[in-house]
Amino acid sequence: MTVLEQAKALRWTRRHVLDTDDWTRDEIEAVLETSGAMVEILKRPVRKAPPLRGKTVILFFAEASTRTRVSFELAAKALSADVTTISASGSSVEKGETLLDTVRTLHALGGDVVVMRHASSGAPYFVAERSDAAVINAGDGWHAHPTQGLLDAYTLRGALGDLQGKRIVIVGDVLHSRVARSDIHTLVPLGARITLSGPPTLMPLAWRRGQLPACVTYEADLDRALEDADGAIALRLQKERQEGGLLPSLREYSRVWGLTEARVRLMRPNAPVMHPGPMNEGVEIDAAVAHGARSLVERQVTNGVAVRMALLYLLVGTPLDEH
Template sequence: MRTTKQQELPEAVPSLEAKPSRRRHILDLDDFTRDEIEFVFETADAMKEVLEREIKKVPTLRGKTLVTLFYEPSTRTRVSFEQAAKNLSADVINLSASGSSVEKGESLIDTARTLQALGADIIVMRHYHAGAPYLIAQHVAVSVINGGDGCHAHPTQGLLDLYTIREHLGTIDGAKVVIIGDILHSRVARSNIWGLTRMGAEVILCAPPTLVPVGLGAPAFPVVTVEPSLDRALKGADVIMPLRLQKERQKGGLLPTLREYIQFYQLDSRRLSLAKPDALVLHPGPMNEGIEITPEVAHGAQSVIEEQVTKGVAVRMALLYLLVGGAE
């Protein structure tokens, strides 16, 4: 007779009495309810299990086509969406602005309509202008996911950041999150502020005044604290998120010198020790190591930066699952 050790099964208690209604597009996190974000998390938990299988593929989106339409460079967002879609058995077409009819002068709306006519079910779009995904969402019947629009929003990055925080802290509610650096140009920061505050986190922005957008706070924006001193901001922090200094968007005049920025705003080991002992370090990538973050911190024990990338696939699988289908 053979006895096998029983693995502990979580109780199968159905939670989430409220059924979030079907969503057509994912454009930003400002219209996500707390329940809906929780629903994404729970679905991502199940997707994470799929990623741990030997065969990381389920037939859920068989016959569906996802098109990535990128007008700006990207590594992780595009590959992550492609991976997520393929794990769900969808077909993926990658389109970048260079090499497509966009170079011949085709308009945004015409390009999107063409993709729809070619059978796209979901378009993931990155564009250098804020609002571009909103524009095409109004003109096509397919689902549109914002993969980053200008300095405005990057909702899927926001959700994967929230998911990573929840995995480590158990809950986002009450967490003290410090976002450091180039907030002015950061769509990641904006989407994170919406998501984090909706989930009950305290958000502190730390940046030189020239890199903090004007008009933050109520009524147009969630309430956040701005603290220009990094040492003070980090005290008691649960999560620290240095942002990439977007050199390509710096029009000049915002920073005296890079050296001064590093001196005041770089996350290094000494500053990290001012936060809670087990504080998490997140970074949306790509990193400028040696500028907003030192290599020791970026690859140190408290860094979950690589994990963010892995979690991103599970979160995006969850979002694709929630978008596809649906006779309205």
């Protein structure tokens, strides 16, 4: 039995990947280790392995997202799965087809895995409860984006090694960010501490008033938050926050909460910078930082494929050594 198989047999019992908020450190480690093996496959001249041969992966994207969809598609194909995409724009109500209808369709199609992106928080739970397929949450509303959290953890580990005691700053629109929530639920079990920063209007009230998740603090002043930090993650700012009355202007935002070169230097030497993409350069992150020496943004994209391969493999893959 390979190391991979041991990881799977001993530590993997999940049927779905909906949120990492109830995962143990062991489970997260199992995914990260498996991701390492997948990186090796991706380095081969022929980037293909057989463990999902004969399996069907359905990409159900009810909210536009080219990057995540392509990442999952590459991951599934690298493991020899058949991949098909169902995309839908607008809410289910608008198009006259309910999510329940879609679930029935997915069931009839008989996919082994449903990878879903949806604008409503909790929608993957709805599907998982009503379908036979394994469901992977590729982002639901403001709630969770577990594969992003896992790929961020994998990438940060690659740069920093063990995350025990490391302090990571997450800056931006935490209130509306599934990435922030999933980063918290993945990095904290690995030993990291999180400092959230950003405008109070874009922070959950309960968190600002002290009812934070374990090992998470809030510091409105970004300079203070960054001081001696071990890494920083900038979140994408949606332009409509200004129209919603939550922000005066993007210009003011970038001045107060943008990751600039000067600010980045407040962190420890070589402390890395990440962003889930797509970036608004000049708003939440300066171009010089986004493409500078500390930036792990491209590595996040590459690792994203490996992490998604790992999850597909753990959920429905047949053992690598049986091929």
